Amino acid sequence: MNANDRTPADLLRSALAADPGRPLVTFYDDATGERVELSVATFANWVAKTANLLQGDLGAEPGDRLALLLPAHWQSAVWLLACASxxxxxxxxxxxxxxxxxxxxxxxxxxxxxxxGERVALALRPLGGRFPQPPAGFADYAVEVPGQGDRFAPFAPVDPEGPGLVVGGEELSYAALVARAREDAAKLGLGEGSRVLTRLGYDTWEGLSAGLFAALATGGSVVLCRNPEQLSADGLAQRTESERVTHTV
Structure with a gap:
């Protein structure tokens, strides 16, 4: 990865330039049996579309605050990177x-x-499906995002030192987020090609780092497990082997 990257969007651009076809996020929902795998290129495409929705249709500007009420999910990861973009x-x-x-x-x-302000709802159905009945007062993400552009350019440059993420009551700038992700990756022994299986939620920094940012900062990938209590010990062992997991959190 590029040592000069200072925002999550920078990290994603570097990952895309290095190897767009490799897996980045593999998502399991052990309550439904869903499995989704996104390559760097596919993930980046979702991020670009979501960032265009955010900046264009929703009128969001740098410094605006977005309450993210989502569980650990591949679409949550997309929104985190779209916000950073x-x-x-x-x-x-x-x-x-x-x-x-x-x-x-x-x-x-x-x-x-x-x-x-603007409200967006995600059904979190398999394959990014829409709500059977759109919730009143909300834009359905699955309806709005497909028609967005596949490339994104911000109207204004993103300040790496500006506020970027609030989790667990702590606010991090984008630069601080990237630096902490790199520190976490070093502690876990992550490097290029590492594959991290995590059963942590996205409601703490530890969960966000293990489930997205640390791997993104080092050229790795994640296996993100939702409702992991539904998975037996044998099932976990089989997944670890089949997904070629190198680190488990």
């Missing part, structure tokens, strides 16, 4: 009432209604 501050499990925008899963729609 635009310069929007992603507040993980943030207060919708104090946010400029909110992005919600199906289980937090009532809470998300407190946001007075």
């Amino acid at each position: 635009v310069g929007v501050v992603a507040e993980v499990d943030g207060d919708p009432g104090g946010a400029d925008l909110v992005v919600s899963g199906p289980d937090t729609l009532d809470r998300a209604l407190a946001c007075g």
Whole structure:
């Protein structure tokens, strides 16, 4: 990876330039049996479309606050990188009432209604499916994102020292986020080609780092497991072998 990368969007660009075809995020939902694998190129395409939606249709600007009410999921990872691409501050499990925008899963729609700005809902169905009935007061992400452009350019440069992420009550700049991700990767012994299986949620820095940022910072990939309590010890061992996991968190 490029040592000069200072934002998550920089890291993704470097990953795309290095090897667009390699896996980046492999997602399992052990309550439904869903498995989705996204290469660097496919993930970057989702990020570009989502960033275009965020900047264009939703009118988000650098410094705006987005309450991200989503579990550990591949689409959550996409939104985190889309926010970083635009310069929007992603507040993980943030207060919708104090946010400029909110992005919600199906289980937090009532809470998300407190946001007075733009509201986006994700059904979190297999293959990114839409809601059978669109929730009132929300744009359905699965309806809005497919028509967005496949390439993204921010209207204004993203400041690496500007606020980028709020998680667990702590605010990190983009540069601090990247630096901490690199530190975590070094502690875990991650390097190019490492494959991290994580059963942590996205509601803590540890979960976000293990489930996305540390691998992205070092040329690795993640196997992200939702509802891991549904997976037996034998099932975990089989997944570790079949996915060629090098590190488990």
